[in-house]
Each structure stands twice: as C-alpha cells, then as structure tokens.
C-alpha cells in the first residue's frame with residue numbers, strides 16, 4: 001500500500017472539524033437546502049462573521065449583506081464549503097509539535113496566497129475568486145501536514161534550510177508535501193480542476209497541460225501568487241530580487257508593471273484586513289512604486305531619494321560595444337546591462353524590464369529596429385525610452401524609425417559626442433515616469449483604502465453603535481427576508497417587540513451613562529437568550545426586536561417568558577447599589593390574513609402596548625386579533 005493511502009487510513013492528516021465538517025457532509029447530499037446550510041453556518045458565529053466579511057469584501061459597491069442566506073447565495077455553495085474548511089484549519093493548527101515549523105508565518109504566507117489568488121481571479125476569469133481564495137489558503141497545506149504527522153523528522157529537514165525539497169521529503173518520509181496537499185484538497189472536496197494546478201504550482205514545467213488551457217493558466221496563477229507571497233514576507237533587502245521575476249510572471253498573464261503594482265498593493269491591503277479577521281500575523285510591505293523606485297525603500301513607503309535607471313544596451317559590432325561600454329559605464333545613478341545580439345537583448349529585456357534601451361540598428365538577425373518593434377508590442381515595453389544608433393536620412397530609415405516608435409536616434413559617427421547629452425533627456429524621462437507611476441499607484445492605493453472604509457461605513461450603517469446589535473434598518477431587512485422565505489415555504493415567523501420598563505426613570509435618577517450601561521446589559525441578555533438563528537435588533541431608544549424563524553407561537557412564548565425573567569434577574573452595579581430593570585414583551589406570529597411584514601410589527605406593537613398597560617414586566621401575545629396576557 002502506498003504511504004499516502006496508509007496515512008489516509010490512519011487519520012491524523014489535517015482535516016476540518018465542527019461546523020466546517022458538517023457543512024462538507026451536508027453539501028455532498030443532492031437535496032441539501034439553502035436553509036439547512038444557513039442554519040448550520042449560523043450555529044457558529046465566528047464562521048458566520050467571516051463568511052459575511054468575505055461576501056461583503058467580494059462585492060464592493062453592492063448593498064452590504066447582514067444575513068447568512070444572502071451571503072451564501074452571493075458566494076456560492078462551493079466557495080462557502082471551501083472557505084469554512086480553510087477557516088477551520090487555520091483555527092485548529094495555529095501551533096503544533098514541530099519545533100522548526102513556523103506556524104504563524106505559514107498561515108501568514110497562506111493568507112497572502114489566498115488574497116493574491118482572489119485578486120488574480122477577479123482579473124483573469126478562470127474560476128470563482130472566492131473558491132480561488134480558499135484554494136490559495138490551502139495551497140501549501142501539505143507542509144503543515146508533514147509538520148503534523150512527522151514533527152521530529154520534518155524539523156530535521158527544516159534545519160537544513162527554509163524550504164524542503166520534495167526529493168528530501170520522499171527520501172526521509174516516503175511522502176512529499178505536494179502529495180499530501182493533493183490528498184487533503186481531495187478530502188476537502190476541492191474539484192480536480194483546481195487541485196491539479198495547485199499540485200503543480202511550485203514546478204510549473206513539470207505539468208503537461210496544453211499551453212493556454214485553463215489548467216495551464218491556473219497553474220501559472222498559483223505560481224504567481226506563491227511568488228508574490230514570498231516577496232511580501234522576504235526581508236527588505238531581498239525584495240528587489242523577487243520583483244524582476246514577479247514582473248516576468250505578471251507579463252505572462254498579461255499584467256503590465258502598472259497593473260502588477262496595483263495588484264500587489266491591493267493584495268497587501270486585503271492581507272492586513274484578513275489578518276485581523278483570522279488572527280494571523282501580517283507585516284509591513286512598502287508600496288510597489290516605492291519598491292521599484294528604490295530597491296530598499298524605507299518600510300514607511302517614503303519615496304526613494306535617488307532615482308536609479310535600468311539601462312540596457314544592445315550591439316554586436318566590437319567597436320560599437322567598446323564605445324558604449326565607455327560612455328555608459330561612467331554615468332551615475334544607473335544600472336547598466338548589455339547584450340551582444342538582438343535576440344539576447346530581447347530575452348534580457350523581458351527579465352530586467354529596463355527603462356532605457358539603446359540598440360544598434362546594424363546587427364545580424366534581430367536588428368535594432370526589429371528589437372524596438374518587438375519591445376513596443378508588449379504592454380510593459382510601451383513606456384521604455386528607446387534610442388537607436390542609426391543615421392536616419394533615407395525614407396526607408398524614417399519609416400523604420402516611425403514603425404518602431406523610437407524616442408530618439410543618434411548617428412553612430414556622432415554617438416561618442418552626442419550620446420551623453422541624449423542620455424540626459426532619457427534620464428529626465430525616466431524620472432518623470434517613475435514619479436508618475438508612484439503618483440498613480442498612490443492614487444490607486446487611496447481609492448482602494450477609500451473603498452475599504454466605505455465598506456466599513458456600510459457595515460456600521462447596519463449595526464447599532466451602542467449595543468453592536470443589528471439596527472432598525474438591518475432588522476427590517478431581516479424581517480422582510482424571513483417574511484418572504486416563510487411565504488415560499490409556509491414556515492412560521494414570530495416576533496417579540498421588547499421595551500424596557502420605566503427607562504426614563506433610570507436616566508433621570510442615575511444619568512445617561514448608567515442608562516447606556518443598562519441598555520448594553522439588556523441587549524447582551526437578549527442576544528444570549530435568543531437562538532443563534534434569531535435576528536436581534538435595537539429598534540432605537542430602549543426598544544428591541546427579536547425575529548424568530550421556524551418557531552411557533554407557543555415555543556416563542558416560552559422563550560419570551562424565559563427572556564423576561566432573565567432580564568429581571570440582571571443587576572447593574574451603580575456606585576454602591578445594584579440596579580435592576582424589567583421589560584415588557586409583545587409577541588405575535590405571522591398569520592394568514594396579514595398582508596405584509598408591517599402587519600406583523602403592528603400586531604406585536606399592540607401586544608406590547610397591552611403588556612405595558614397591564615402593569616409592565618409582562619408578556620402579551622397577539623393571536624387571531626385577540627390579546628392574551630402571560631406572567
């Protein structure tokens with residue numbers, strides 16, 4: 001039997017637990033309903049909160065959601081299942097027995113991959129961005145599995161270097177992290193179409209997917225996300241090495257440097273946001289424009305003090321090469337590379353992304369004109385400052401220069417004298433371009449931050465600031481939703497309208513601050529005593545509403561009486577006194593004759609009024625147009 005099968009049988013592989021496991025099991029059934037899944041999710045407030053965060057983050061500009069069924073519809077069942085699983089693994093494996101495995105860093109990196117995959121998924125529409133988030137989060141789970149299954153042996157391997165190779169793992173443990181990742185993803189129900197690209201993402205060349213096919217592109221996307229995460233966690237002085245590779249990878253999926261920069265900055269903003277939600281550490285990464293402008297820019301994102309231009313010159317003839325070496329070698333503030341043929345120059349340009357290219361027009365094979373045309377044909381080549389060594393006098397040369405969209409040309413005979421001068425113009429151009437890119441990236445960053453604070457504002461617009469409960473607007477939305485679901489399914493909806501008795505006296509006697517404290521305690525008691533799936537909101541002042549789905553009048557009556565007694569037993573410490581309050585409750589259920597949610601609110605209101613009139617600290621029930629007092 002293969003080692004991997006044995007591991008599966010023995011158990012012990014990282015696997016989801018609790019609600020995530022239940023969601024996974026239930027969603028395998030064909031007849032699983034949205035309601036069943038919603039109920040399950042709602043039974044776990046932490047998962048509920050994270051899924052709402054995801055659903056609201058996934059739909060910038062759309063109406064913010066406060067209800068789980070809506071969040072599930074917006075995200076899709078597959079994404080909900082996978083996200084719940086990912087979150088469950090993060091919670092369970094924050095630490096472990098492997099002494100050399102950095103668990104917080106592992107999750108930090110995984111989270112970066114998750115948000116990078118989500119952002120990439122929005123740009124390159126190959127799969128649902130939310131499913132890609134979950135796959136990114138789990139893309140390296142095999143390493144965690146090794147640390148869990150073989151804490152001591154894996155620690156030995158890690159002591160040899162940060163990254164362990166699959167060969168070394170197989171030699172010592174007879175299994176490697178990629179195999180384990182594949183098994184866990186399969187066990188978690190991640191479709192093969194996504195699991196296979198994850199499997200190959202570290203070594204894209206090993207996959208035999210047809211060029212341009214969906215798995216081929218997905219594998220590259222995961223690879224790019226991986227490198228982006230590596231860059232983000234790398235020490236400051238090593239980041240520049242990663243940038244070139246990242247640009248190259250970005251270019252392969254059609255992202256130019258500007259777009260890549262925006263992506264990177266957005267990923268980092270989301271990373272910070274999600275780190276707080278999942279309690280995973282994050283770090284500070286300078287803005288992309290600053291990373292480019294200054295390889296070791298300060299982490300506070302201050303622009304680089306000295307502009308450094310990346311210059312590439314390409315010439316085959318020995319005398320021209322000697323001349324260029326001499327002229328360009330002595331110029332300050334630039335990094336100069338050279339190539340001895342057009343073909344080599346093109347390959348180097350792809351790698352280095354130079355800002356200035358100087359090409360000799362006379363070269364065998366790919367000449368200077370053809371090289372410039374090839375560069376201009378790429379998205380990132382549009383902004384290179386191109387200088388060709390040629391004496392453009394004939395009509396043909398003018399046509400060639402126009403077609404290649406060059407910025408300048410210098411006759412070879414005059415190059416020794418004129419090139420230093422022309423390079424001054426090139427440097428000025430690079431400086432302006434860098435400044436512009438920096439400003440553009442900053443603008444994008446501002447707008448991303450603005451979008452994020454708008455989302456937060458939208459969230460706060462649905463939450464009561466004092467108690468943290470849903471506010472009136474959000475409560476009315478929950479009611480409308482419960483009402484329409486009940487209309488479709490015939491299930492019951494009941495409502496408790498709750499009002500604190502003689503609250504004005506509390507304010508008048510003890511002041512508003514104590515009044516607020518009482519409100520907060522009552523709100524907590526109501527939330528605690530309600531079921532998880534009940535919507536609890538503060539309607540304003542000292543009035544609260546509880547909306548209960550799938551609960552009939554008699555069970556809601558029990559719940560209301562329990563709640564009333566619970567509030568009556570609460571004490572708030574005020575100086576040397578223990579202050580107590582009571583509540584009155586009006587209870588009503590949706591009845592056939594009621595036209596809309598407003599009719600239900602009116603019925604509960606009438607019952608509340610009657611409870612107040614009959615002495616307070618009571619529950620009154622409305623049924624078929626009649627009022628019945630309890631308590």
Ligand SMILES: Nc1nc2c(ncn2[C@@H]2O[C@H](COP(=O)(O)OP(=O)(O)OP(=O)(O)O)[C@@H](O)[C@H]2O)c(=O)[nH]1
Pocket residue numbers: 466499500501502503504505507511512513514515516519540541542612616
């Ligand atoms: N401390 C505090 N008081 C509030 C807040 N919102 C409303 N109130 C006060 O709540 C009190 C409500 O008083 P009333 O509507 O007269 O009702 P009551 O005194 O509770 O009497 P009954 O409802 O008839 O039992 C008023 O004094 C409001 O100023 C708040 O956010 N904080």
